[in-house]
Amino acid sequence: MTGKIQMTVPLVELDGDEMTRVLWQMVKTELLEPFLELKTEYYDLGLPRREQTGDAITSEAAHAIRRHGVGVKCATITPNAQRMEEYGLSRMWRSPNGTIRAILDGTVFRQPILTKVIRPYIPHWTKPITIARHSYGDIYRDTEYRVSGPGKAELLFTGQNGETFRETIHNFEGPGILQGCFNKDDSIEHFAAACFEYALATRQDLWFSAKDTIMKQYDGRFKEVFQDLYDSTYRAAFAQAGITYFYTLIDDAVARILRSQGGMVWALKNYDGDVMSDLVSTAFGSLAMMTSVLVSADGCYEFEAAHGTITQHYYRHRKGEKTSSNPVATIFAWSGALRQRGKLDGNAPLIRFADALEQATLETIESGTMTADLAHLSTRPAHSVDSETFLRAIRTALTDKLQ
Known part of the structure; x- marks a missing residue:
C-alpha cells in the first residue's frame, strides 16, 4: 500500500458515550487514520454535549445525514433517573436513536456477524x-404522564375535516401512569x-x-x-x-x-x-457481534453499534484498568459506512478498504486472538486479550491485506 486512501465526500460522524466512546477513538487511531484520509462531519452526541445544547445537537446530526447520505454512530446513553443524577442533567433527554430515526424515518436491519469459531x-x-x-x-x-390522583383519562382526536373521536382510556381511582403512542x-x-x-x-x-x-x-x-x-x-x-x-x-x-x-x-x-x-x-454469541444499519425511505444510511455503552467497563477504565471490551460492532459500523460512502461516490479503493477491514477482523478472531466475551464461546483454543491488543492484532492483519 502506497499513500492513504482518499475520500471526496465526508461521512457524518456521531460520537457517543462511556466505553464505546473510548473504543470509537481507538478504532479511528488504530484502524482508520493510518490508512485513510478520513473525512467526516463531526457531531458529539455524548450526554454532556446533549445537555449543553438542549439536545439540539442530535437533530442537527440527523439532518446532516440527510444532506450527506451516510452517517456512522457510536452508542449513546438514553438517561433514566439514575443517569440524570449522575450526569447532573436538567431533564431526562429522549433516546438519541429515537430522535434520529424519527427524522430519517426508515427501517433498521440488524444481522449477526458470524465467524467459523464462535459457537x-x-x-x-x-x-x-x-x-x-x-x-x-x-x-x-410517546407521550407519558404521571397520574397524581383520581381522574379520567381519555383518547381524543380532532380531525381538520371536523371528524372527532373520544373514548375513555381509564377512570383512575388513585395514582398511576399514562402513555400515548402513534404511527x-x-x-x-x-x-x-x-x-x-x-x-x-x-x-x-x-x-x-x-x-x-x-x-x-x-x-x-x-x-x-x-x-x-x-x-x-x-x-x-x-x-x-x-x-x-x-x-x-x-x-x-x-x-x-x-x-x-x-x-x-x-x-x-x-x-x-x-x-x-x-x-x-x-x-x-455476543451483543457486540451484530451489524445495524438504518435505511431511510429516501436512501440515507446510518450505521451504528447496536449495543449499549458498556458502562461497567467504563468505570474500570476510569480507574486505569485495561478492559476486554469487544469493538467488533463499532468496527463494522465504520466499515459499513465507508463501503456505502464508496458506493455512492464511485470510490473503489474505499470499498476495498472496508472489505479488507472486515476480513482482517474476522481472521484475527478465527486465529484465536479475541476479547473475553468471545473466548469462552470459541470452538478452538483462544487467547483472551484487552481491547487495545485486539485492535493492534487487527491492524497487523489489515496492513498485510493492504500491502
Missing part, C-alpha cells in the same frame, strides 16, 4: 437471522416496502409478526399494510425468487424462530425489534 447458544442456528426493525414512532416518540400509514408503508425489497435482494423468506389479536387497530394496521403490499406488488416476485412471506403472532414467531435453522428476515415493530435483535445477537 451459537442455539446450535441449530446455522444461518443468520436478519431483524428488520421499524424505526419510527411507538414508545420512542403513520406512510411510515408503515415505507417499512413494509423496505422489508420486501431486502428479502428479495437476499433471497430469504420474510416473516412479519405483531399482536393484532390484542392491538386490533394499531398492530392490525401494520398487518394490513404488509398483506396489501405483498398482494399488489410482491407476490409474483417472491414466487419467482422461490421465497415466501407470511404473518404470524409474535409469540408464535418466537417459538418458530427458536426451532428454526435461521436464514430469514424477521420484520418487527419498533420496540419488538429492539428486544428481539438483542435476543438474536446474544444467542449467536
Whole structure:
C-alpha cells in the first residue's frame, strides 16, 4: 500500500458515550487514520454535549445525514433517573436513536456477524437471522404522564375535516401512569416496502409478526399494510425468487424462530425489534457481534453499534484498568459506512478498504486472538486479550491485506 486512501465526500460522524466512546477513538487511531484520509462531519452526541445544547445537537446530526447520505454512530446513553443524577442533567433527554430515526424515518436491519469459531447458544442456528426493525414512532416518540390522583383519562382526536373521536382510556381511582403512542400509514408503508425489497435482494423468506389479536387497530394496521403490499406488488416476485412471506403472532414467531435453522428476515415493530435483535445477537454469541444499519425511505444510511455503552467497563477504565471490551460492532459500523460512502461516490479503493477491514477482523478472531466475551464461546483454543491488543492484532492483519 502506497499513500492513504482518499475520500471526496465526508461521512457524518456521531460520537457517543462511556466505553464505546473510548473504543470509537481507538478504532479511528488504530484502524482508520493510518490508512485513510478520513473525512467526516463531526457531531458529539455524548450526554454532556446533549445537555449543553438542549439536545439540539442530535437533530442537527440527523439532518446532516440527510444532506450527506451516510452517517456512522457510536452508542449513546438514553438517561433514566439514575443517569440524570449522575450526569447532573436538567431533564431526562429522549433516546438519541429515537430522535434520529424519527427524522430519517426508515427501517433498521440488524444481522449477526458470524465467524467459523464462535459457537451459537442455539446450535441449530446455522444461518443468520436478519431483524428488520421499524424505526419510527411507538414508545420512542410517546407521550407519558404521571397520574397524581383520581381522574379520567381519555383518547381524543380532532380531525381538520371536523371528524372527532373520544373514548375513555381509564377512570383512575388513585395514582398511576399514562402513555400515548402513534404511527403513520406512510411510515408503515415505507417499512413494509423496505422489508420486501431486502428479502428479495437476499433471497430469504420474510416473516412479519405483531399482536393484532390484542392491538386490533394499531398492530392490525401494520398487518394490513404488509398483506396489501405483498398482494399488489410482491407476490409474483417472491414466487419467482422461490421465497415466501407470511404473518404470524409474535409469540408464535418466537417459538418458530427458536426451532428454526435461521436464514430469514424477521420484520418487527419498533420496540419488538429492539428486544428481539438483542435476543438474536446474544444467542449467536455476543451483543457486540451484530451489524445495524438504518435505511431511510429516501436512501440515507446510518450505521451504528447496536449495543449499549458498556458502562461497567467504563468505570474500570476510569480507574486505569485495561478492559476486554469487544469493538467488533463499532468496527463494522465504520466499515459499513465507508463501503456505502464508496458506493455512492464511485470510490473503489474505499470499498476495498472496508472489505479488507472486515476480513482482517474476522481472521484475527478465527486465529484465536479475541476479547473475553468471545473466548469462552470459541470452538478452538483462544487467547483472551484487552481491547487495545485486539485492535493492534487487527491492524497487523489489515496492513498485510493492504500491502
